[in-house]
Amino acid sequence: MAVTIKDIARICGVSEGTVDRAINDRSGIRKETKDRILKIAEELNYKPNKVAQSLAMGSTKTIGILCFDLENHYFASLVDTIEGIAKSEGYFINLVLTHGDPVKEREGMMYLEERRVDGIILFSVCKDADYIAHLEKISIPIVTIYNRISDSFAFVGVDAKKAMCEAVKFIACKGYERILFINAKISAKKAQGMNVYTLQERQDGYVQGLREMGLHEPFILEGVNRKEICHGIHAQEGRRTAVLCISDMYAVAVLEICKQEGLNVPQDVGIMGYDNMEMLQYITPRIYSVGYDVHLLGHQLITSLLEQMRSDQLQRDGILDYRFMEGESL
Structure with a gap:
């Protein structure tokens, strides 16, 4: 005993x-x-008894993270950076994976509240008004990433709309006359009432880029469908075509389809992704990508949350710079 x-x-x-x-x-x-x-x-x-001590001190010295998953290297790198800095400040991490499910997100939030974490970093997909109203009422500081949920919470990330708009211009300046855009299945997510802020921002940036460059009407596909992608590429023979993807994962899938269809990249079709994932260095031809410093992003996230925890004041949004990572696919 x-x-x-x-x-x-x-x-x-x-x-x-x-x-x-x-x-x-x-x-x-x-x-x-x-x-x-x-x-x-x-x-x-x-x-x-650490629990009793925490209750007496009014702090559990833990920070909650509600994240989609760790299969994506982008999320894994973020969590690793956050954990390292939090530990140096005397905090432990309580990680909850939601797998992009609004129900699991709400359950995870309840779990973290019950454990009285001192602050939460939230990757949100839940758009329910009652849920957001609840978050605005609780006393736990929250910083959001990936999807904004309301002006009541600080947001840390990249200006996705501007980045995609500039990506379209970058591709056009490479001599491409047609640019297809492949998004995730955003329509289905909207129908399910999910928060698609970042997906929509990237798509809107694509549309804005076409308009500012005086190019064609938007050509948008949802999900990686071989038949649709091949049709899009071959729709107007003789015009140089590129495929701009919502993420590097999609770009890699498009590259594989092109190889299987006997299309040469970049001679027959160009490809550009988003996120500059580490896996790109092992792929030939290397894919151009919209890149940013993931470790700096993680640092900004945890720093913003710690400042809010200490001051009890809403922090300003942290918008990071991006740049186009050189490749061989355009």
């Missing part, structure tokens, strides 16, 4: 309050008494 403060007090012949002062290094106790109590506690292998 675990040794308690009551046990130590009985052995030392002092009150439980005196033992508590000694163990927690509080004033109001003689040095000789304190040393004797600490010696007995060590001999008995006493372990303090």
